[in-house]
Amino acid sequence: MSAALSFKNPEALLAYAEKVKKYRQQRTMEIRVCAGPGCIARGGREIFSAIKATIEKNKKELKKKNLEVGVKFEAKCTGCHGLCEAGPVVTFEPSKLFYSKVKIKDAEEIVEKTVLNDEIIKRLLFKSCDSRGGDLIKKYTDIRFYALQTKVALRNVGVVDPSNLDDFIAEDGFKAFVKALTEMSPDDVIEEIEKSGLRGRGGAGFSTGKKWRSAKRVKQDRVWIICNGDEGDPGAFMDRAIMEGDPYSVIEGLLIGAYALGATDGFIYVRHEYPLAVKHLQMAINTLEKAGLLGKNILGTGMTFNLKISRGGGAFVCGESSALMRSLEGKVGEPRAKYIRSVEKGLLDQPTVLNNVETFTCVPAIIDKGSSWFASIGPKSSTGTKAFSLVGKVKNTGLVEVPMGRTLREIIFDIGGGIIDDRPFKAVQTGGPSGGCLPVDKLDLPVDFDTLSRAGAMMGSGGMIVMDDRTCMVDIADYFIRFLIGESCGKCVPCREGLRQVHELLDRIIRGDGELDDLKKIDRLCHTMEVASLCALGKSAPYPVTSTIKYFRDEYMAHIEEKKCPAGVCKSLVKYDINKDCIGCLICKKQCPVDAISGENKKLHVIDQDKCIVCGICYEVCPVDTVDIISGGEIVNRRELEVVNP
Amino acid sequence: MPKDRSEKVRVTIDGRSIDAEKGKSILEVARECGIEIPSLCYHPGLESFGACRLCVVEITKPGWEGWKKLVTSCLYPVEEELIIDTRSEEVRENRSVVLDLLLARVPESDVIRQLAAEYGIHDTSYTKREDADTCIMCTICVRVCDAIGANAIATLSRGPDKYVDVPDKDACIGCLACALSCPTNAIPFEEFVNGKRKIWGREFDLVYDEISHEPIGTPEQIDHFAEKSGLPKEYFLKSDKVRKKETAVTFARVQF
Ligand SMILES: Cc1cc2nc3c(=O)[nH]c(=O)nc-3n(C[C@H](O)[C@H](O)[C@H](O)COP(=O)(O)O)c2cc1C
Ligand code: FES
Numbered sequence: 076m077s078a079a080l081s082f083k084n085p086e087a088l089l090a091y092a093e094k095v096k097k098y099r100q101q102r103t104m105e106i107r108v109c110a111g112p113g114c115i116a117r118g119g120r121e122i123f124s125a126i127k128a129t130i131e132k133n134k135k136e137l138k139k140k141n142l143e144v145g146v147k148f149e150a151k152c153t154g155c156h157g158l159c160e161a162g163p164v165v166t167f168e169p170s171k172l173f174y175s176k177v178k179i180k181d182a183e184e185i186v187e188k189t190v191l192n193d194e195i196i197k198r199l200l201f202k203s204c205d206s207r208g209g210d211l212i213k214k215y216t217d218i219r220f221y222a223l224q225t226k227v228a229l230r231n232v233g234v235v236d237p238s239n240l241d242d243f244i245a246e247d248g249f250k251a252f253v254k255a256l257t258e259m260s261p262d263d264v265i266e267e268i269e270k271s272g273l274r275g276r277g278g279a280g281f282s283t284g285k286k287w288r289s290a291k292r293v294k295q296d297r298v299w300i301i302c303n304g305d306e307g308d309p310g311a312f313m314d315r316a317i318m319e320g321d322p323y324s325v326i327e328g329l330l331i332g333a334y335a336l337g338a339t340d341g342f343i344y345v346r347h348e349y350p351l352a353v354k355h356l357q358m359a360i361n362t363l364e365k366a367g368l369l370g371k372n373i374l375g376t377g378m379t380f381n382l383k384i385s386r387g388g389g390a391f392v393c394g395e396s397s398a399l400m401r402s403l404e405g406k407v408g409e410p411r412a413k414y415i416r417s418v419e420k421g422l423l424d425q426p427t428v429l430n431n432v433e434t435f436t437c438v439p440a441i442i443d444k445g446s447s448w449f450a451s452i453g454p455k456s457s458t459g460t461k462a463f464s465l466v467g468k469v470k471n472t473g474l475v476e477v478p479m480g481r482t483l484r485e486i487i488f489d490i491g492g493g494i495i496d497d498r499p500f501k502a503v504q505t506g507g508p509s510g511g512c513l514p515v516d517k518l519d520l521p522v523d524f525d526t527l528s529r530a531g532a533m534m535g536s537g538g539m540i541v542m543d544d545r546t547c548m549v550d551i552a553d554y555f556i557r558f559l560i561g562e563s564c565g566k567c568v569p570c571r572e573g574l575r576q577v578h579e580l581l582d583r584i585i586r587g588d589g590e591l592d593d594l595k596k597i598d599r600l601c602h603t604m605e606v607a608s609l610c611a612l613g614k615s616a617p618y619p620v621t622s623t624i625k626y627f628r629d630e631y632m633a634h635i636e637e638k639k640c641p642a643g644v645c646k647s648l649v650k651y652d653i654n655k656d657c658i659g660c661l662i663c664k665k666q667c668p669v670d671a672i673s674g675e676n677k678k679l680h681v682i683d684q685d686k687c688i689v690c691g692i693c694y695e696v697c698p699v700d701t702v703d704i705i706s707g708g709e710i711v712n713r714r715e716l717e718v719v720n721p
Numbered sequence: 722m723p724k725d726r727s728e729k730v731r732v733t734i735d736g737r738s739i740d741a742e743k744g745k746s747i748l749e750v751a752r753e754c755g756i757e758i759p760s761l762c763y764h765p766g767l768e769s770f771g772a773c774r775l776c777v778v779e780i781t782k783p784g785w786e787g788w789k790k791l792v793t794s795c796l797y798p799v800e801e802e803l804i805i806d807t808r809s810e811e812v813r814e815n816r817s818v819v820l821d822l823l824l825a826r827v828p829e830s831d832v833i834r835q836l837a838a839e840y841g842i843h844d845t846s847y848t849k850r851e852d853a854d855t856c857i858m859c860t861i862c863v864r865v866c867d868a869i870g871a872n873a874i875a876t877l878s879r880g881p882d883k884y885v886d887v888p889d890k891d892a893c894i895g896c897l898a899c900a901l902s903c904p905t906n907a908i909p910f911e912e913f914v915n916g917k918r919k920i921w922g923r924e925f926d927l928v929y930d931e932i933s934h935e936p937i938g939t940p941e942q943i944d945h946f947a948e949k950s951g952l953p954k955e956y957f958l959k960s961d962k963v964r965k966k967e968t969a970v971t972f973a974r975v976q977f
């Protein structure tokens with residue numbers, strides 16, 4: 076319907092929205108095939124094509140069943156449904172039926188059985204991990220993962236076809252923008268955002284309303300508005316899911332911001348590795364330019380707003396505000412040291428408002444439903460909801476959104492379903508690579524900006540990495556430091572040299588050469604990095620180390636004093652031994668890549684420690700679990716789960 | 722932007738009350754009144770860069786209820802009522818760590834060794850870099866070359882592996898500005914070996930003043946300066962001494 080749309084004024088857009096909604100009321104069934112980051116990698120698009128093709132073949136049949144394609148029935152490809160673990164995901168409306176792990180070859184069966192004959196394919200139902208029995212669940216609304224979430228920023232992701240403006244309009248798209256344009260002054264908009272308590276979702280959690288207000292106060296003709304879609308945290312994909320799955324909401328947020336600030340030009344800075352986000356955003360921009368919602372004389376009101384996409388510089392640090400602006404100026408994307416805020420002197424030294432993708436996506440919801448609605452969600456100082464990408468050793472990995480103030484336990488155990496294989500939970504790292512690791516006794520902390528910072532972690536952009544008992548906290552701290560070494564721009568001494576030396580010191584501990592004094596050195600170094608680094612990358616880089624030293628000091632001490640890695644991870648500190656229960660099956664002997672295992676059939680096997688390279692293959696392949704991990708003279712493998720999750 | 726000469730702000734540095742020119746950095750103001758703040762990446766002719774973090778100082782204000790903040794003095798502009806401490810314990814602690822880190826990076830640099838010694842560090846507590854040169858990545862060379870307009874020097878790679886190099890050797894004009902502004906003498910060059918100049922792996926001819934026979938510079942350098950300044954090339958073909966002499970003669974003629 077929307078191919079040649081063009082709206083001359085706000086009323087025309089509202090009238091059209093009514094028309095679309097009315098037309099859609101006829102729809103009695105809709106299939107939503109997930110093509111989010113997780114599902115697309117497992118063939119989501121191909122599944123969609125296969126379903127489409129089958130529908131095409133069965134057109135007559137469908138009409139007979141009162142499911143005329145395009146009117147009463149539609150199949151569409153959407154963004155991430157959230158439960159990526161169960162992908163590829165296919166859902167049905169209005170029945171809320173949820174199919175998981177769908178394969179291309181299931182397409183025909185889905186159309187023939189489920190669509191045409193209301194028959195549920197049991198094999199494709201989601202098996203709950205909440206109970207050990209694994210109940211089959213039909214509706215996604217009955218899956219705890221979904222039932223416990225509140226979607227604001229992700230409201231349309233997985234719901235709309237990102238390439239279809241009608242779909243967006245049917246979900247009240249641009250209603251907020253029209254409201255701002257016709258019922259509110261620019262200052263009203265800023266006041267509303269201020270009152271909502273919205274804080275930036277990109278990391279620092281700065282008040283969005285305040286930021287807008289300060290930019291507005293600067294006496295300058297031009298103000299820039301930029302959306303930060305650089306998302307460089309490993310494992311994080313909230314912004315990607317939004318840009319790919321609901322590009323129109325991001326743009327609507329930018330439009331409202333542009334109206335409030337009087338900005339005529341804006342950019343969306345998209346991470347280099349996100350071609351699909353670029354594609355979907357560009358399609359949306361093109362459509363909106365034709366529709367009279369971008370460019371000159373928007374909706375006939377005289378407002379001008381030109382929006383362009385810029386591809387990121389390909390480095391984590393390019394997401395930092397001053398580096399991003401340099402990169403947009405065509406220079407090397409390195410942070411710039413300055414004590415002038417970018418709301419005063421940002422892009423081309425002109426006032427600039429930079430906000431995160433999720434932040435902008437919250438804006439239309441706030442304008443539409445009101446600041447008091449938003450402020451009523453979550454604690455006073457951290458209002459609204461927050462999207463997280465839940466990854467690591469958790470059963471339900473995926474994209475979740477919860478009200479601020481939910482506890483880590485609720486997110487990891489109730490929504491996330493707990494730890495894989497029901498192993499003991501050990502730590503959760505929040506806030507991206509430079510976030511902190513929190514231990515089991517912090518599980519009941521409410522997740523909000525201030526509580527997390529006080530605990531030595533941070534909200535960051537919303538990455539959440541869950542670790543089980545087989546994670547060595549010294550090793551993990553070093554892992555993040557090594558990531559940051561690769562991402563540091565190398566400009567300032569504390570970050571560049573500091574990271575290198577922290578890594579050297581951690582590496583010594585991991586190798587078993589650590590001394591007590593090393594912890595003091597690390598402490599001192601981390602302090603200087605935190606207070607004296609040039610940008611927030613260096614300032615926050617010590618958190619993985621300081622938080623693990625704070626909460627897992629025993630583990631550091633075990634490495635240093637007993638030369639023992641309690642998790643059995645650090646290679647220099649562990650060895651493998653075959654115990655007397657060995658049945659002599661030869662399997663480990665055959666698989667050992669360096670022929671370090673001797674022993675005959677049905678006789679005890681022995682590992683030659685001089686030859687052994689501690690690869691752990693024997694431990695993995697032993698059918699009767701008789702290979703032990705020894706560290707500091709003790710068996711440290713945790714096969715039996717002595718500790719039950721709290 | 723021209724600085725408003727008339728606007729002054731009152732600041733306190735190490736207990737001394739000072740009327741400072743608005744727009745200047747703490748470092749500039751401190752140095753003007755003889756208070757020494759160590760620096761490595763600061764260069765008076767270039768925009769402050771804030772990379773070495775050696776120039777850190779602590780600031781506070783009357784309304785801050787004793788709260789203090791560590792800032793880089795080469796960047797932080799003086800403000801009314803600012804109270805600056807250039808020698809507090811926190812300042813010294815962070816400078817020490819920075820110098821200790823630099824000493825691990827360039828254990829052979831006399832400049833860094835001496836600075837570190839002033840902070841009581843005689844040997845680094847960290848792991849020394851292998852095959853270390855004396856570059857501390859202050860990038861003054863890059864910025865000077867950029868200011869001259871030759872743009873021959875760049876930083877390559879990132880993080881701890883970052884290094885300075887001349888990616889396009891042809892762009893170098895052999896002017897020595899980089900080598901002579903390097904605070905740790907990390908850029909080697911040779912002169913007068915067979916009447917040539919060697920820098921960045923390239924060999925340059927030298928042009929001599931016809932009268933005094935002093936070396937003036939490389940032909941590339943003279944061409945570049947003539948082009949950039951719009952002055953006739955002849956102007957650059959004279960040595961400083963000869964030029965001064967000629968100016969004196971001209972003035973003598975004008976005056977008498
Ligand atoms: C190393 C580094 C990387 C960052 N990467 C991102 C990013 O990918 N996306 C983002 O929105 N903010 C990122 N930030 C935060 C931005 O500097 C900035 O605070 C944010 O975009 C402001 O938007 P907000 O107020 O809506 O959060 C990063 C900061 C640092 C120091
Ligand atoms: S990508 Fe399909 S559920 Fe996330």
Ligand code: FES
Nearest residue numbers: 760771773774795
């Ligand atoms: S002199 Fe100020 S940071 Fe180097």
